[in-house]
Each structure stands twice: as C-alpha cells, then as structure tokens.
C-alpha cells in the first residue's frame with residue numbers, strides 16, 4: 762500500500778523581535794549554520810520524502826537564497842512568503858500543500874526536534890487525525906487573579922511545542938476561519954472548529970529559540986549532536 766503523503770510547513774516568517782538582533786533569528790548561526798537549516802535537516806533525516814514548505818518573510822526571500830548558496834545547502838524545499846502573524850504564515854504555507862495527506866506545522870526556530878518525536882507525531886496524527894507535541898512543566902505554576910495570584914495544580918498542564926501534525930483536510934478547514942487573538946498555535950486553531958487534540962510526548966531539548974540566552978543552550982545542544 763502506498764504511504765500517505767507527508768508534508769511539513771516550516772514557519773520562519775517572523776521578525777524575531779524578542780531576540781533583539783538585526784538578522785531575523787531563524788538566519789542566525791548555531792554551530793556555524795543558520796538555525797533554519799538545522800530544522801530542515803531534522804525533517805529530512807526523519808524522511809527524505811517529506812514535502813517541505815518553508816515560510817519566510819517576503820523581504821527575506823533573497824537573504825535565504827544567498828544563505829543557501831553560501832552554505833551549499835541543497836535539501837529540496839519550496840519557499841513561500843509569510844503573513845503578518847504566525848496564523849497568516851501557516852495559512853500561506855497551507856496554500857502550497859496540494860491534495861490529501863498529513864501536514865506537520867513546525868517552528869523554524871525549533872532546530873533540535875528529535876527524529877523520534879517527528880515520527881511519533883506523524884504516527885499519532887495518522888491514527889487520531891491530530892498530534893501535538895508537549896512536555897510537562899518543570900516549574901510551579903501560578904494563575905494571575907484580580908487579587909494577585911494563586912497556585913494551580915501543575916499536573917493539570919502541559920507546555921506545547923511543535924511539530925503539530927494534522928490530516929490535511931482538518932487543517933485546511935481550521936485555517937479557513939478568521940484569526941482570533943487566542944490562536945497561539947495550530948492546536949488552538951484546529952480545536953476551535955470542534956476537533957479533538959491528541960498529545961504526544963515531546964522533549965526538553967526541543968526549545969524554541971526566542972530570547973538571547975536560548976542561543977547559549979542551542980550551542981550546547983548542537984555540540985552534543
């Protein structure tokens with residue numbers, strides 16, 4: 762039987778404002794290579810046949826082309842221009858996904874996702890229609906209230922990562938709706954059309970490179986391979 766087509770929308774259309782660096786963080790080097798190249802390599806390592814759609818800021822398409830030349834980066838991927846928000850970028854990426862199959866959405870700035878995590882997410886989505894990678898919090902959690910704050914039971918919460926994988930038809934339907942402020946990831950978008958979300962265990966190494974100190978961790982993880 763033919764394998765279900767697998768797609769990956771790698772969203773790298775942001776400006777990286779919290780990194781406070783001139784170059785968008787997805788292009789900053791870790792272990793001598795742009796972060797985004799590490800990310801693409803992880804998906805290629807999982808399955809060289811994954812059809813990759815990389816979403817980039819419109820004004821940075823040429824920068825990426827130059828970086829690929831400079832680093833001799835030849836792993837095949839399509840590029841599409843991003844939107845004003847992550848939601849808009851995923852929607853643009855989805856327009857490039859033709860036909861049925863499983864679609865992973867992954868942050869371009871999560872370069873240390875394990876191949877085993879990617880595999881587990883595609884497998885769960887094949888069975889349940891959705892799969893969202895998450896880990897348990899390590900710190901205590903307090904909820905902000907009108908009076909101040911109060912402790913909440915940590916065991917009731919998960920910290921959400923990517924990849925988030927869905928049947929293409931579900932993801933398309935979800936991204937037809939208007940964007941809402943509480944859409945911070947793909948699970949929140951899909952859930953709001955009434956679909957249930959299946960969680961898959963993630964990894965504490967699957968960090969999202971967001972602020973400058975994350976780069977220190979990233980260099981350490983990259984050294985370990």
Ligand SMILES: Nc1ccn([C@@H]2O[C@H](COP(=O)(O)OP(=O)(O)OP(=O)(O)O)[C@@H](O)[C@H]2O)c(=O)n1
Nearest residue numbers: 772773774775776777778779845846847850869
């Ligand atoms: N308009 C946007 C905004 C974000 N992203 C992508 O979504 C991922 C997670 O977002 P985040 O870490 O918030 O990235 P930025 O938006 O670039 O960072 P910041 O919020 O600090 O500006 C990143 O890979 C980012 O490039 C995107 O594709 N398009």
Ligand SMILES: C[C@](O)(CO)[C@H](O)COP(=O)(O)O
Nearest residue numbers: 847868921922923945946969
């Ligand atoms: C999708 C995500 O990485 C899951 O943790 C996260 O929600 C992205 O949030 P950001 O506000 O774009 O950093």
